[in-house]
Amino acid sequence: MILETERLWLREITPEDAPAMYALNLDPEVIKYTGDPPFESVEATEIFIRNYPDYHKNGYGRWLVVRKTDAEILGWCGLKFLPETQETDVGYRFFKKFWGMGYATEAAEACLRYGFEKLGLQTIVARAMHENPASVQVMKKIGMTYWKETECGDEPGVCYKISKADFAGKKPE
Numbered sequence: 111m112i113l114e115t116e117r118l119w120l121r122e123i124t125p126e127d128a129p130a131m132y133a134l135n136l137d138p139e140v141i142k143y144t145g146d147p148p149f150e151s152v153e154a155t156e157i158f159i160r161n162y163p164d165y166h167k168n169g170y171g172r173w174l175v176v177r178k179t180d181a182e183i184l185g186w187c188g189l190k191f192l193p194e195t196q197e198t199d200v201g202y203r204f205f206k207k208f209w210g211m212g213y214a215t216e217a218a219e220a221c222l223r224y225g226f227e228k229l230g231l232q233t234i235v236a237r238a239m240h241e242n243p244a245s246v247q248v249m250k251k252i253g254m255t256y257w258k259e260t261e262c263g264d265e266p267g268v269c270y271k272i273s274k275a276d277f278a279g280k281k282p283e
Contacts, residue, residue, distance in 0.1 A: 113220045120173040120217060121173055124159065128155040134204075170188065170190075172189075185208065187204075187218055189225050197235045200222060222277055237260055238267055240266055240267055254271060256270055
């Protein structure tokens, strides 16, 4: 386990999680604002997970989010280093039935804390398509502020950011 919050555990995604990750990316509403195509199969998902370089290359990545009360997989949330911009991004993706329950906010805030306190990051960013106000709302709830217009895949979007100093001074909601 990498992180623990009041309601959640976050851990590395393993090949055994391939069926759940396949199902998550199979829902067109879940991937609508990501620019990602669905995985072709559970096997293709497992290959993707086995070849996911971020944990070893950067020491962090996207983590599986598991509800503590029943060990149900809710989705994923985590940090990703973006070599093209030299930034670390916080991102999240949850099964639709768990939207609006505060899980993304809880997990994303824990990831910010981990990034600043354990990894020593100075700034963390997040991106969302203009058509995804729910994701922008999560960014605002975790203390991020609008930074600039950006591209999310091939779609126009926004980029928010937060510094270590601003996070440390953030009042809990």
